Amino acid sequence: MGITRKASAHWEGDLKSGKGTLATPQSGLLDGTRYGFNSRFGDEKGTNPEELIAAAHAGCFTMALSAKLTEAGHPPESIDSTAEVDLSMEGGPTMSAIRLKTKARVPGIDDAGFRAIADDAKKNCPVSKALSAVPITLEAELIG
Template sequence: MASITRKATAHWEGDLKSGQGRLDTPQSGLMAGTRYGFNTRFGAEKGTNPEELIAAAHAGCFTMALSAKLTEAGHPPQSLDTQAEVELGMEGGPTIVEIRLKTQARVAGLDAAKFRALADDAKQNCPVSKALSAVPISLDAELVE
């Protein structure tokens, strides 16, 4: 299979603190001109920021990878719910210091140890985890009934 390219665009006007920008994902329209700026990143103003988008990408990628691993093992999931938290540390300048994945899975006929092994494999091998491998990534994986 040939490689697949996905793209997003960012537009910015003004200085760092008073300026603002727009993010677009032309193929999906997911962002559709979503505003971002200093106060959406470092404050509580409504809008998005790069860390939130990384979290969304990681949650989605990991969840798809886990679904694939479970299905390959003969246990297709009934449901998977994943939250990703990207922590932006401020010491020495803004730096992503940790990513925490938390997933809950409804999977019939699978024991906790096998589930954990498959979840760890998905965490290590999803493309976004690989791209972010310079950052510590933790995983809390739970089977629920």
């Protein structure tokens, strides 16, 4: 049996002047979080789908990297990752690229071994798989 996670969206009004809210009832983390046209395509305060996808991807990749390093006998001391999601407006809004960047402190592993495991985590984390239609790149740096 799988795990189901839920989120909801409420919207009022037309696309450009309307406003919406997002909620994650299971965790309560998002509860009436604002989003709208100007928080997505401008600089108004609020979130947007691309930012939430970036957060989900950074989190998923980082957990997958930790698991794969540990499985290989190199549990990490720390991993810091970011994800940047580009929204192209050519031909209508579309996610055009995702850039993962990670820095990790991992005792007992060389750069080549770390890079191979990081590439595998990028390819196989559930969010990467779900976003496979979008080109995903990875910058992976071993620190310390």
